[in-house]
Amino acid sequence: MSAEFLQFLFSGVTLGATYALVGLGFSIIYNASHVINFAQGEFVMMGGMGTVFFLGLGLPMPVAILAAIALTTLFGFGLERFAIAPARGASVVTLIIITIGASIVMRGLVQVVWGKEFHAIPSFSGDEPIMIGGATILPQSLWVLGVTVLLVLALRYFFEKTIMGKAIIATSLNRDAALLMGINVRLVLFISFGLSAALGAAAGILVAPITLTNFEAGIMLGLKGFCAAILGGLGNGMGAVAGGMIVGIAEAMGAGYWISEYKDAVAFILILLVLFFKPSGLFGKTGTERV
Amino acid sequence: MNKLKSARTGGILVLMAIIAVLPLFLDNAFQFEIAILIFFNAIVCIGLNLLVGYGGQISLGHGAFVGLGAYGSAILTMQQEWDPLLSMVVAAAFTGGLCFIIARPILKLKGHYLAMATLGMGIIISIVINTEDQLTGGPDGMYVDGLSFMTDQIQWYWLIGGLLVFSVWASLNLIHSPIGRALRAVHGSEVAAEVVGVDTTQYKVLIFVVSGVFASVVGSLGVYYSNFVTPDIAGFFHSIELVVMVVFGGMASTFGAVIGAAILTILPQVLTFLHDFEHLVFGLILMLTMIFLPKGLVPTIADFFKKGDK
Amino acid sequence: MSLLKVENLSIEFGGVKAIDDLTFTIEPGTIHSIIGPNGAGKTTLFNLITGVYTPTSGTVLYDDEGVTGFKPFELAARGMSRTFQNLQIFFNMTAIENVMVGAHLHLNRGFFSSFFGLPTIKEGDRHCRETCLELLDFVGLRDYADTDTDSMPYGALKRLEIARALASKPKILLLDEPAAGLNPAESREIDEVIKKVAERGITVVLVEHDMKMVMEISDHILVLDYGRKLTEGTAQEVRNNPDVIAAYLGG
Ligand SMILES: Nc1ncnc2c1ncn2[C@@H]1O[C@H](COP(=O)(O)OP(=O)(O)O)[C@@H](O)[C@H]1O
Ligand SMILES: [Mg+2]
Numbered sequence: 001m002s003a004e005f006l007q008f009l010f011s012g013v014t015l016g017a018t019y020a021l022v023g024l025g026f027s028i029i030y031n032a033s034h035v036i037n038f039a040q041g042e043f044v045m046m047g048g049m050g051t052v053f054f055l056g057l058g059l060p061m062p063v064a065i066l067a068a069i070a071l072t073t074l075f076g077f078g079l080e081r082f083a084i085a086p087a088r089g090a091s092v093v094t095l096i097i098i099t100i101g102a103s104i105v106m107r108g109l110v111q112v113v114w115g116k117e118f119h120a121i122p123s124f125s126g127d128e129p130i131m132i133g134g135a136t137i138l139p140q141s142l143w144v145l146g147v148t149v150l151l152v153l154a155l156r157y158f159f160e161k162t163i164m165g166k167a168i169i170a171t172s173l174n175r176d177a178a179l180l181m182g183i184n185v186r187l188v189l190f191i192s193f194g195l196s197a198a199l200g201a202a203a204g205i206l207v208a209p210i211t212l213t214n215f216e217a218g219i220m221l222g223l224k225g226f227c228a229a230i231l232g233g234l235g236n237g238m239g240a241v242a243g244g245m246i247v248g249i250a251e252a253m254g255a256g257y258w259i260s261e262y263k264d265a266v267a268f269i270l271i272l273l274v275l276f277f278k279p280s281g282l283f284g285k286t287g288t289e290r291v
Numbered sequence: 292m293n294k295l296k297s298a299r300t301g302g303i304l305v306l307m308a309i310i311a312v313l314p315l316f317l318d319n320a321f322q323f324e325i326a327i328l329i330f331f332n333a334i335v336c337i338g339l340n341l342l343v344g345y346g347g348q349i350s351l352g353h354g355a356f357v358g359l360g361a362y363g364s365a366i367l368t369m370q371q372e373w374d375p376l377l378s379m380v381v382a383a384a385f386t387g388g389l390c391f392i393i394a395r396p397i398l399k400l401k402g403h404y405l406a407m408a409t410l411g412m413g414i415i416i417s418i419v420i421n422t423e424d425q426l427t428g429g430p431d432g433m434y435v436d437g438l439s440f441m442t443d444q445i446q447w448y449w450l451i452g453g454l455l456v457f458s459v460w461a462s463l464n465l466i467h468s469p470i471g472r473a474l475r476a477v478h479g480s481e482v483a484a485e486v487v488g489v490d491t492t493q494y495k496v497l498i499f500v501v502s503g504v505f506a507s508v509v510g511s512l513g514v515y516y517s518n519f520v521t522p523d524i525a526g527f528f529h530s531i532e533l534v535v536m537v538v539f540g541g542m543a544s545t546f547g548a549v550i551g552a553a554i555l556t557i558l559p560q561v562l563t564f565l566h567d568f569e570h571l572v573f574g575l576i577l578m579l580t581m582i583f584l585p586k587g588l589v590p591t592i593a594d595f596f597k598k599g600d601k
Numbered sequence: 602m603s604l605l606k607v608e609n610l611s612i613e614f615g616g617v618k619a620i621d622d623l624t625f626t627i628e629p630g631t632i633h634s635i636i637g638p639n640g641a642g643k644t645t646l647f648n649l650i651t652g653v654y655t656p657t658s659g660t661v662l663y664d665d666e667g668v669t670g671f672k673p674f675e676l677a678a679r680g681m682s683r684t685f686q687n688l689q690i691f692f693n694m695t696a697i698e699n700v701m702v703g704a705h706l707h708l709n710r711g712f713f714s715s716f717f718g719l720p721t722i723k724e725g726d727r728h729c730r731e732t733c734l735e736l737l738d739f740v741g742l743r744d745y746a747d748t749d750t751d752s753m754p755y756g757a758l759k760r761l762e763i764a765r766a767l768a769s770k771p772k773i774l775l776l777d778e779p780a781a782g783l784n785p786a787e788s789r790e791i792d793e794v795i796k797k798v799a800e801r802g803i804t805v806v807l808v809e810h811d812m813k814m815v816m817e818i819s820d821h822i823l824v825l826d827y828g829r830k831l832t833e834g835t836a837q838e839v840r841n842n843p844d845v846i847a848a849y850l851g852g
Contacts, residue, residue, distance in 0.1 A: 036403050083578055090585035092402055093349055097538050100531060101578035108571030223410070223527070230407045265418040268411035275408050276396040288614065291482050291644070291653055291685065464718035468726070469701075469708040471715070472694070476702045479691030483762075486651055487769045488677035488706035497712070543693065 003134030008256040009249065010132075014141040014210070016248020017148035019267075021203035022225025023232065023240035024155065025196040031172035031235045032192035034092075035084060038099040040200055041222015042106040046072045047201025048213035049110050052119040061124070069201045075106065076197025080190050103222075110215040121208040144206045151202060152241055159237070168192055172235065220264060224251075227267045231274055233284025242283065246270070299463050302546050306459060310452040314445065323444050325560060327516065330451040331509050333552035336536045337458045337545055338505025343534065344542035345466060346498045347478030348398055349406050352413025353533050356503040358525020359386045360510025362420055362427055365435040365520050370426075375438050379511035383504050390503035394496040410527070417525040432521030435514045447516050454512075455549070458505070462545045465501075474498055475543070539580060541587030550589055602665075604629040604773060604804055605650065610659030611828075612649060619645045621828040622659070627773070627821075632795070632805045634815045636839075637825035638848065643808045644686050646825070647775050650806075651683050652676050663773075678706055680772035684762040684779060686808070690750050696761055697746040700733040701726075703768030736764040740794050756787040763794060773804040780811050788814065816840065824848070 022044055029037045050068030059067065083098050090098070124143050129136035159165035171178040171188045179185050203221070204213065211217070228247050232239025247267045254266035280286055317323050339353050363382025367373040373381070397408045420427050427433060441447055465471050476484035477491045484491050514520045523529060532555070540551020558576065562569045584591045603626040610623045620642045627633045635643050648654040650661055652673040660669045668676060682703075691699050709725045737743045740760040745753055750761070759779055766774055776795065780788040792814050799805050799818075809815050815822065816836040824831040824845050832842045839845055 030403075036406065083582060087582045087585055090581070091542075093343065093534070093538055093542065094581050094585045096349075096406065097535055098578055098581045100535065101574045101581060104570055104574030105578065106574075108568070108574055112567050112571060219527075223414070226407060227411070230404060234403055259422075261422045262418065265415050268414050271411050272408055272415070275400055275404060279400050279404060281404070288654055291648055291687070291689070460718070461716050464722075465715050468715035468718075468722050469705055469710045469729075470712065472698060472702050473705055473710075475693055475698075476691050476705075479693045480689040482653055482673070483685065483689035483691065483765075484702065485673035486653070486677055486681075486683050487703045487765060488674050489702065490672070490674045 004256070006133050006135035008252045010135055010137045010141060012249035012252030013245065014137075014144050014207075014248070015251055016245035017144050018203050018207045018221065018244070019224050019228040019247050020241040020244025021148055021151065021199055021206075022221055023228030023244045024152070024237055025199045025203075026226055026229035027232075027235055027237050027240045028168070028192050028196045028199070030229070031237075032168055032189050033080075033084060035095045035099065036092075036226070037079075037193075037196065038096060038222065038226075039079060039103040039106060040196065040225055041218030041220070042103045043072050043076065043197045043200030043218070044204035044221050044225075045213065045215060045218030046075060046106060046110065047204030048121065048208035048217060049114055049119070049204075049215065050201070051121050051205050051208065052213065053114055055121065061122070065205055068205060069198050072201035072204075073194045073198045076193040076195075076200075077190060079197075080193035084193070085186070085189065103218075107215050107218075114215070116215060118212045118214045119208075120212050121205070123209040138210065140206075140209045144210075147202065147206055151199065155199075155237065164188075164191060224267045227271045230281055231271055233281035236281070236283050239281065239283035243281070246282075299467070303456065303460055303463070306546075306549070307456055310456065314448065320444060323448055325557065327444070327447055327451050329553045329556045330448075330455045331513055331516075332533070332536060332556050333455055333549040334451075334458045335506050335509045335533055336540070336548035336552045337462045338502035339533055340537045340542065340545065340548040341462060341465065341474070342498050342502040343537055344544065344548070345471065345478060346474045346495060348495055348499070349402075349409065349534070350499075350502070350530075351406050351410035351527075351534060352416075352530050353409075353502065353506050354527070354529030354531075355413040355416035355525045356386050356390070356506035357510035357513070357529065357533075358416060358420055358522070359389070360507030361514045361520045361524050362510075363507070364511035365433050365514050366426055369433065369435055375436070375511075375515055379508060379515075382511050383507040386507035387500045387504045390500045391496060394499040395492065398492070398495040398499060410530070413525070413530045414527055417522060417527065420525050421522045427522070430522055432519060435518055435520060437515045437518050441515070451512065451516075459545055459549065466545065470494070470497070478543075535577065538587055539577070541589035541591070544587070544589040544593070547587055547589030551587065554588075602629070603627060604664060605806075606662035607646075607650070608660045608662070610646075610649060610661065611657050612645060612654060613657045619828050620649060620656075623825075623828070623830055625823055625830065625833060627804065627806060629772075629804050630799075630802060631820040632799050632807060632818050634807045634809065634819040634822045635825060636809070636812075636815060636822060637831070641825040642828040643825055644777055645828075647683060647777050647806075647808065651681060651775060677769055677771075680770070681775070682766040682769045682771035682773075683775035684759075684766055684777055686777040686781065688755075688758050688762065690758050690761065692751045695747050695749055696742060696753065696757075697730065697733055697737065699750060699761055700736055700764045700768045701729055703736075703765035704729050704733060706769055733764075733768055736767050737761075739767070739797070740764045741790060756783050759783065759787075760791065760794065763791075763798070767798065767803075771803060773806065774798060775806040775808075777808045778810065779807070780809055780814065792818065 022040060025040050029035055047068050050071045051064050054064035054067045079102050083102055087098055123140040125139045129138055159169055167183045168188050170183055171185050224247055228244035229240045232243030250270050251263055251266045255263035335357060342348050342350055360382045363385055364378045367378035368375050400408050421430055473489045473494050476489055477494055481491050536551040536555045537548050539555055541547030562572055565572055605627040608624050610620055611618055612620045637643055649656050652671045655670055660667055708729055709721055714722050734746060737746055740763050742757055742760055745757055780791045788811060795805060819836055822836055822839045823833040824839060826848050831844050831848060
């Protein structure tokens with residue numbers, strides 16, 4: 001493996017881990033509610049911007065991070081409670097537009113309260129690059145990867161072992177049956193939006209030291225997270241993680257070996273190619289539609 | 292049936308009357324500018340509504356087709372020194388051709404996968420426009436000569452206003468023809484449409500092309516009117532704005548598309564006095580409307596009167 | 602000369618054979634019923650015949666033409682139409698518009714004449730509306746003509762599907778449980794409609810659970826079980842077949 005390749009791979013997996021977390025957020029909300037949340041990227045942005053704000057208040061880093069996640073989670077709860085729940089039964093397109101409205105509101109709010117400037121969060125453990133096989137990796141990248149792995153494992157545990165997690169899965173499989181089984185579907189939806197917002201915020205906080213953040217920082221991250229979720233097969237959590245990694249690595253390789261101007265296009269070219277051949281994503285359910 | 296027909300003709304007459312009388316109430320160039328912008332947006336939305344509202348196929352990438360028309364015209368007139376009208380036709384043919392090619396694989400997709408694919412396609416086109424600066428001027432945009440025979444704004448007002456009336460009329464013709472019914476059938480139940488002989492793929496492709504051509508023509512005329520084009524026209528936000536107009540006004544309602552375009556073109560202008568709060572308030576209005584009127588304005592109002600009848 | 606020939610037809614879903622090596626023929630001008638317990642594969646068979654599903658193996662011959670793998674609309678153009686067990690109504694349209702979609706193949710569908718609203722289109726639609734009104738009348742729904750389908754009762758929608766299918770002027774009409782969910786009075790009306798359809802010379806393929814109805818109107822009955830042919834024959838023959846009795850009483 002050449003050092004150059006390794007270098008691209010490092011930046012690819014770092015990006016990929018972020019997209020994976022954002023994609024997971026899409027999947028969780030989709031599973032519970034069949035809504036595609038176009039404000040997912042704004043959760044990411046709010047995590048980063050919130051941390052900047054709480055650090056500015058003089059809070060220590062860990063406290064600022066937790067406060068930012070808590071704040072974003074509140075927005076997730078609010079989105080479900082005040083926008084999605086009242087629109088129950090609306091068409092897919094209407095729901096998409098409601099979440100787009102929510103994304104505009106969140107960007108508008110952050111811009112009004114915290115301004116339009118770019119901000120940096122200090123890295124969690126210094127900026128001294130680490131040499132591996134002739135390539136370098138930032139300590140913050142290791143944080144991104146490590147925390148992503150932990151979060152993915154924690155989520156697996158949550159969905160496979162806890163009552164609430166199983167209730168979410170049951171609801172996603174069959175909402176009516178879940179209701180009949182006495183599952184509190186409203187609570188499931190509420191929790192899913194909160195969980196998804198918290199995940200988004202975590203992703204935003206993890207990458208903010210690498211990429212800087214401002215009120216518009218969530219837009220592209222959100223769209224690429226959506227790519228990740230679709231690539232892996234909508235609603236398939238592990239698929240979204242794999243999708244995120246694939247998108248991240250493809251993007252880094254594309255930028256490295258191809259033309260860096262087209263870096264942002266790579267994810268979308270990839271998703272179009274995949275969808276043309278596999279209309280329900282790489283790991284999505286295929287089968288004959290029942291009539 | 293007759294009632295329906297008279298509602299159609301009545302609607303067109305009201306629209307014509309409004310367009311005819313409106314100049315009396317517009318007292319400066321800026322207000323005419325907004326009116327013309329509404330007409331432009333409304334025409335794109337009428338085309339998009341055929342696809343999204345009637346055909347039930349979402350597109351989050353139609354800004355790109357407006358952009359192709361705009362840049363097609365800009366490049367052909369400025370760099371190839373072609374006649375502007377010929378450039379417009381060639382750009383529309385190119386956009387239509389592209390739509391035709393991508394429609395089959397894209398429209399095989401359903402629901403959110405379709406949303407993703409159209410969104411991705413739009414973003415790719417917009418990135419290309421941003422990046423190929425030799426051709427397009429990049430993010431700074433490019434200057435474009437206008438139509439030599441269009442000398443002042445009021446002429447543009449009548450031209451685009453007239454085109455809007457034509458678009459509404461043609462759209463209503465199409466909806467109320469076997470093609471329009473087949474299209475709505477695709478939305479209602481693809482399998483049921485197929486078993487009575489509707490080639491659903493063919494109609495999806497057709498309407499994708501038609502809506503793309505509507506967008507492209509507006510893009511071309513738009514640059515001739517404003518003499519300038521920037522990549523924003525093909526961007527994600529413009530695409531979203533267009534869909535939002537359609538849904539806000541009411542899906543599967545031609546007049547809804549016009550009203551949605553009108554309100555959402557005016558609203559940001561009205562909200563500018565809020566300065567920094569503009570986007571926040573705009574977002575809130577959008578959310579509240581869609582939460583409380585999920586079918587959009589016109590269908591909700593129509594339902595209200597229908598219930599009043601009984 | 603048979604109208605429809607199904608030969609060694611099979612389809613698998615995730616390794617499970619829903620239709621398993623099925624062979625039978627349908628003669629023109631008959632009412633041909635297909636019965637069998639729930640999950641036997643009746644709807645799947647309809648989906649295979651009408652091109653909604655593509656078989657894993659086997660062939661379908663229609664009018665002596667191999668039509669395996671044809672799209673539903675291609676078969677519709679050759680005179681095959683159907684209704685659905687689970688309603689497939691165009692809920693975004695009125696009753697008469699639903700039926701008019703059924704007449705799609707018999708209308709002028711030129712793009713430019715439609716776009717410019719030329720008189721030929723309008724004339725065609727006026728005429729189409731007349732014939733579709735007659736069809737609505739035929740199934741007893743004339744009063745619903747301009748009603749939005751989302752406010753029509755279930756029983757009426759079942760009949761609307763038949764009218765829509767008839768509007769395509771089929772030679773063969775496949776009806777998937779047309780009387781399911783209806784009360785006895787409504788069932789009898791459907792019964793009458795089916796007989797009248799057959800009298801028009803249309804070959805009817807019927808899936809129905811109402812045994813009284815099936816035995817009374819069928820010329821030929823095919824019994825399916827687990828995707829395989831249990832037996833076939835006239836009502837008399839099928840009624841006395843011990844396998845059928847076992848399947849129905851045992852299952
Ligand atoms: N699209 C499909 N995907 C997977 N399994 C299917 C599909 N369609 C039918 N099946 C299966 O095929 C079998 C036969 O079903 P069906 O044809 O609906 O039975 P019937 O109409 O006789 O009640 C069932 O086990 C059903 O679950
Ligand atoms: Mg069945």
